[in-house]
Amino acid sequence: MLLVDELRKVALLVFANKQDLPQAMTVAQVSDGLCLSGYYIQASCAVSGSGLVEGLDWLSKQILKQF
Numbered sequence: 001m002l003l004v005d006e007l008r009k010v011a012l013l014v015f016a017n018k019q020d021l022p023q024a025m026t027v028a029q030v031s032d033g034l035c036l037s038g039y040y041i042q043a044s045c046a047v048s049g050s051g052l053v054e055g056l057d058w059l060s061k062q063i064l065k066q067f
């Protein structure tokens with residue numbers, strides 16, 4: 001089984017970071033480029049903090065669902 005299939009069983013948060021930079025890959029490009037179709041990918045900018053809370057909020061909800 002491919003690793004990517006195994007990962008579907010766990011909560012995986014992927015940040016598409018550095019969205020403030022013009023050359024940053026979009027969420028769609030990260031998804032296509034890393035073959036992550038169906039995974040949650042959060043656009044973010046660690047410098048301003050945008051998207052960080054949203055990503056961690058999503059992750060905490062996924063973890064709580066497992067209990």
Ligand SMILES: Nc1nc2c(ncn2[C@@H]2O[C@H](COP(=O)(O)OP(=O)(O)OP(=O)(O)O)[C@@H](O)[C@H]2O)c(=O)[nH]1
Pocket residue numbers: 017018019020021044045046047048
């Ligand atoms: N412009 C911008 N710079 C960022 C952002 N997040 C991190 N950086 C900067 O990117 C540089 C590398 O950050 P690291 O935390 O060392 O990350 P890394 O994974 O080792 O390196 P990278 O692959 O370059 O991200 C640092 O100078 C950070 O300040 C962001 O959202 N926007």
